[in-house]
Amino acid sequence: MTRFVAYGVLALAALALEVTWLSDIRPGGAAVDPLLVLVVSVGLLHGPIEGAVVGAAAGLMQDVVTGVPLGLGMLGNLCAGFGAGLGEGRLYLEDLWLPAIAAFTLTIVRYAVWIGAGHMVSVLSVSLTEAVRVTVLAACYNGVVAIPIFRWLRRLDGALLRLSERPR
Amino acid sequence: MFSSALLRHRRLIVFLTLGVVALAVLTEQVRTPDRRRVGWAGEAVEFALAPAATVLSRAGGAVSGAWSLLNEIGALRTENARLRAEVGRLREENAGLRPVAQENTRLGALLGFKEHQPYQTVATRVIGREPSDWFSTVLVDRGTLAGVRRNDPVVTSEGLVGHVIETGLTWSRVLLLLDPRSAVGVLAVRSREAGVAEGQGFPVLRVKYLARDADVQPGDEIVTSGLGQIYPRSLVVGTVIGISHAAGDMFQEALVRPSADLSHLEELLIVVRGGEQVAR
Numbered sequence: 001m002t003r004f005v006a007y008g009v010l011a012l013a014a015l016a017l018e019v020t021w022l023s024d025i026r027p028g029g030a031a032v033d034p035l036l037v038l039v040v041s042v043g044l045l046h047g048p049i050e051g052a053v054v055g056a057a058a059g060l061m062q063d064v065v066t067g068v069p070l071g072l073g074m075l076g077n078l079c080a081g082f083g084a085g086l087g088e089g090r091l092y093l094e095d096l097w098l099p100a101i102a103a104f105t106l107t108i109v110r111y112a113v114w115i116g117a118g119h120m121v122s123v124l125s126v127s128l129t130e131a132v133r134v135t136v137l138a139a140c141y142n143g144v145v146a147i148p149i150f151r152w153l154r155r156l157d158g159a160l161l162r163l164s165e166r167p168r
Numbered sequence: 169m170f171s172s173a174l175l176r177h178r179r180l181i182v183f184l185t186l187g188v189v190a191l192a193v194l195t196e197q198v199r200t201p202d203r204r205r206v207g208w209a210g211e212a213v214e215f216a217l218a219p220a221a222t223v224l225s226r227a228g229g230a231v232s233g234a235w236s237l238l239n240e241i242g243a244l245r246t247e248n249a250r251l252r253a254e255v256g257r258l259r260e261e262n263a264g265l266r267p268v269a270q271e272n273t274r275l276g277a278l279l280g281f282k283e284h285q286p287y288q289t290v291a292t293r294v295i296g297r298e299p300s301d302w303f304s305t306v307l308v309d310r311g312t313l314a315g316v317r318r319n320d321p322v323v324t325s326e327g328l329v330g331h332v333i334e335t336g337l338t339w340s341r342v343l344l345l346l347d348p349r350s351a352v353g354v355l356a357v358r359s360r361e362a363g364v365a366e367g368q369g370f371p372v373l374r375v376k377y378l379a380r381d382a383d384v385q386p387g388d389e390i391v392t393s394g395l396g397q398i399y400p401r402s403l404v405v406g407t408v409i410g411i412s413h414a415a416g417d418m419f420q421e422a423l424v425r426p427s428a429d430l431s432h433l434e435e436l437l438i439v440v441r442g443g444e445q446v447a448r
Binding site: 017079085 | 179189192
């Protein structure tokens with residue numbers, strides 16, 4: 001329970017960053033999405049169910065806060081969190097590049113779902129080249145920031161675990 | 169059997185359930201004209217998340233405000249640094265111009281003095297100063313080529329400075345009044361009492377050999393007497409600032425502050441034809 005509260009706080013912090021500072025920093029028209037990186041990290045660390053739940057909740061929060069059609073971010077982040085969790089037990093979490101590769105790949109998945117779903121329900125209209133360009137750029141940015149975020153999240157998990165195991 | 173199947177596929181079930189919810193929320197908006205009406209499911213979600221959204225917006229606004237403030241502070245710092253640099257540059261420029269203005273004033277005074285003197289003079293500039301505390305000489309940039317000779321008196325518009333003790337082709341060394349080696353025949357203007365003004369190595373001259381009953385008082389002006397074969401008559405030397413008079417002494421002594429600022433000499437006049445009494 002403590003962990004989910006901590007994730008909620010982190011998600012809020014990430015969202016606050018997204019709608020403030022990061023909204024002004026958009027090199028090449030794409031921005032870093034720390035919330036998505038957080039979702040991917042949770043999926044990698046705790047499996048598909050937790051990744052999916054955290055992803056859906058975070059995506060919905062993102063939709064509400066950012067004003068995009070509700071459900072788009074929820075669906076996209078749900079897929080990203082679930083996809084990250086599918087490697088549970090098969091991936092070597094100590095690998096430095098794992099979070100970067102996962103964030104890069106799942107950002108592409110998330111954007112594909114996001115754009116595809118938006119097209120399907122006719123709430124989004126964007127050319128394929130523009131979609132690919134923005135998607136790849138965002139994937140690169142997320143891949144870079146995923147390394148420190150994943151490490152911090154692992155440390156936080158460890159600290160929370162030690163806290164919960166401490167004898168009362 | 170059913171529960172074990174649920175357990176086995178629970179990942180997929182959770183994913184699909186959440187996916188269906190997401191699609192339901194999404195498709196609900198398609199039926200509404202502005203496509204952002206959240207529908208019943210969305211309303212529930214927004215109802216639950218609105219407080220968080222409010223807090224986030226406020227937090228975002230606060231962060232944004234803080235960021236703007238930081239940017240503003242940064243801009244102000246930059247502006248401040250620029251203005252400081254500008255002030256520094258202007259001060260430097262001002263400091264560079266001030267000596268020029270002062271020099272202009274000094275040269276004007278010197279020129280006025282020169283025009284009112286019956287002597288022929290050579291203007292010169294101080295190019296060096298004796299570094300020790302005990303002797304007072306300066307090096308000037310005119311020598312024998314300009315007609316300067318040993319024992320020529322040196323003055324400023326304020327008064328007597330000293331005399332030339334060495335000359336080269338393009339330079340001369342001037343012994344200042346303050347030097348212990350300097351001795352000048354002087355008169356008190358008011359009482360015409362005569363004495364000899366000697367340097368002591370510090371900024372006050374001692375006028376010796378004044379008669380015991382001589383009428384000399386602080387404030388009296390002292391000028392050259394013309395008796396010493398070096399200095400012409402009536403060049404201003406300084407002002408009496410004190411009298412020392414011990415019982416039993418044959419003479420009294422006066423302390424005189426030189427009129428010329430001997431510690432800040434820059435432009436001088438050398439009297440090159442001051443009087444025929446001078447042995448060169």
